[in-house]
Structure formats: structure tokens, C-alpha cells
Amino acid sequence: MKFTWQKTATEPKTLKKFLNGHGISHRMYKTLKTDGRFNINGQPATSEVIIQTGDQVEVVLPDEKSDPQVVVSDQPINVVFEDENWLVVNKPAGLTVVPGPANREDTLVNRIKGHLIQEGAKNLVPHIITRLDRFTSGLVLVAKHRLANSLANEMLAGKQLHKRYQAVVSGIGLPSHGHIEKAIAKDPDGFGQLISQDGKPADTEYWVLKEMIDRTLVDVVLHTGRTHQIRVHFAAIGHPLLGDQLYHGPMNRGIDRQALHATMLDFADPFSRKSMRFKSPLAKDITQLID
Numbered sequence: 365m366k367f368t369w370q371k372t373a374t375e376p377k378t379l380k381k382f383l384n385g386h387g388i389s390h391r392m393y394k395t396l397k398t399d400g401r402f403n404i405n406g407q408p409a410t411s412e413v414i415i416q417t418g419d420q421v422e423v424v425l426p427d428e429k430s431d432p433q434v435v436v437s438d439q440p441i442n443v444v445f446e447d448e449n450w451l452v453v454n455k456p457a458g459l460t461v462v463p464g465p466a467n468r469e470d471t472l473v474n475r476i477k478g479h480l481i482q483e484g485a486k487n488l489v490p491h492i493i494t495r496l497d498r499f500t501s502g503l504v505l506v507a508k509h510r511l512a513n514s515l516a517n518e519m520l521a522g523k524q525l526h527k528r529y530q531a532v533v534s535g536i537g538l539p540s541h542g543h544i545e546k547a548i549a550k551d552p553d554g555f556g557q558l559i560s561q562d563g564k565p566a567d568t569e570y571w572v573l574k575e576m577i578d579r580t581l582v583d584v585v586l587h588t589g590r591t592h593q594i595r596v597h598f599a600a601i602g603h604p605l606l607g608d609q610l611y612h613g614p615m616n617r618g619i620d621r622q623a624l625h626a627t628m629l630d631f632a633d634p635f636s637r638k639s640m641r642f643k644s645p646l647a648k649d650i651t652q653l654i655d
Contacts, residue, residue: 387515430488437474502626532623
């Protein structure tokens with residue numbers, strides 16, 4: 365896969381620093397030195413070259429070959445958007461995102477690998493950018509090659525990749541808008557997380573969208589990315605998600621999984637420089653809770 369940039373007067377002169385500014389990580393740079401190649405103005409160049417203003421820099425990355433340990437699944441995926449760099453899918457509740465001891469044959473990654481093979485892609489390693497719990501539904505962003513993965517991780521670190529969720533929590537009486545700021549740590553005696561002064565800082569912002577007799581629909585933005593953050597935080601303030609057995613949510617309200625859906629992804633595409641926004645309507649089992 366080829367990527368081409370033109371050096372401006374304000375960019376670094378060393379090739380390594382120039383490429384780092386375009387998402388080529390140190391690790392990827394080392395890979396390029398052994399398996400890829402550099403071209404300056406169409407001519408082969410070494411990594412030690414000094415580039416001048418106006419020079420055209422071309423990088424040729426080696427294809428990412430299929431990992432034989434990742435089984436191919438021919439089960440379908442719900443594609444929301446796809447181009448040569450990104451894949452956005454709508455994940456159903458119950459589908460695990462990455463292979464693990466309990467499921468190595470039919471996860472989202474297995475299905476995406478099958479999808480990529482079917483379309484004749486050369487890069488066959490799906491990079492999951494926005495991972496969801498098994499029983500959370502909604503949008504997942506996937507980088508289709510290592511440069512997209514590197515740039516997506518930069519967006520995450522710079523808080524330039526924006527995500528929104530909707531959840532149905534138990535009870536009523538929440539302020540119309542609020543923050544839940546409680547540190548979260550791994551539960552040493554269980555499978556989940558818990559509120560702890562010794563944990564990592566966590567900030568969940570929410571807006572009440574609809575209040576019913578015994579439940580509330582909220583729109584949620586995470587300002588930190590802790591495991592189970594939405595579920596732990598709402599449980600901590602006495603409003604656990606409907607169907608969330610792990611965090612003691614009510615299990616008799618018409619849903620047997622946490623009522624949580626990733627509804628929106630928003631970012632500026634570093635390749636096209638265009639604003640990208642994707643939305644996903646609530647899953648049917650959550651919609652039924654609020655109709």
C-alpha cells in the first residue's frame with residue numbers, strides 16, 4: 365500500500381520526523397526500513413535522507429498477511445461505511461469483538477476477516493479501534509491497515525475521536541444533565557470493576573432524553589475510557605442499567621443484557637481531511653423498553 369505526502373516549509377527535514385508527523389510510528393518506521401521502502405520524488409531513498417521543501421515523499425508499506433491463528437468466519441457483518449482505510453460496522457448484542465479462550469471461531473474479528481477475504485483485500489489484519497463489550501450493541505470502528513491504526517490511536521489519545529452512547533437506566537429523578545466522576549478499579553474478587561479511591565480517574569457525562577415510570581433513557585459521552593465505565597458509574601449512583609446482571613441491574617424489565625448501545629462516531633478523517641459522522645439507531649430490544 366502506497367502513501368504520498370509533500371513536504372512543506374514548516375515540517376521537519378529528517379525523514380523519520382517527517383513521517384512521524386504523518387502517523388508513521390517508531391515501530392512502523394523500523395518495519396519500513398526492513399520490509400518497506402521510501403521514495404523521494406519518485407526515486408528510491410534511504411532512511412537517512414534529508415528532505416527539502418516541496419519534495420514528494422512516498423512510503424510503500426508491506427501488506428499485512430493473514431494470521432493463521434485467526435479463523436475465518438463466513439457469517440455476515442452489518443457494514444455502515446467502508447473505504448480503503450476504514451470499516452464501520454453495527455455490532456449486534458451477544459457477539460464478542462475479539463477471539464478469546466471462550467470463542468475463537470465466530471467473533472467480530474473472525475467475521476471481518478472473512479469479509480476482507482471475500483472482497484479481495486491485501487491487508488487481512490482488522491485493527492479494532494472502538495471495542496464494545498459482548499452484550500453492548502452499536503457502532504465499531506475498524507482500521508483496515510497499520511497506518512490507519514496508528515492514526516486512529518493518535519486520535520484517541522488526542523480526544524479527537526468522539527463517541528456517544530444511549531442507555532436505559534433504572535429509576536427516575538436524574539438531573540437533566542450531569543457528570544459522574546468516580547475512580548474505577550478492577551474488582552479483585554470478581555469479573556467486573558468497582559468504584560475505588562485507588563482506581564483510575566473516570567468521567568462520564570450524560571443527558572436525560574426521556575423519563576418513564578421506572579426507567580430513564582440517557583445519552584452518554586465518555587471523557588475517559590475505563591472498562592465498563594458507563595455500567596459501573598450508573599450503578600454507583602443507584603441507577604444501574606436495565607438487564608445488567610453483573611452490576612445488579614433489574615432483570616425483569618424486558619431485556620436480559622445491559623441496555624447499552626453505541627449510537628454515534630465522529631472524527632476528522634486524517635486521510636481525506638473530511639468530517640466523518642456515523643449514527644446507529646437503537647437496537648430493537650432497547651427500543652421496546654422506551655416505546
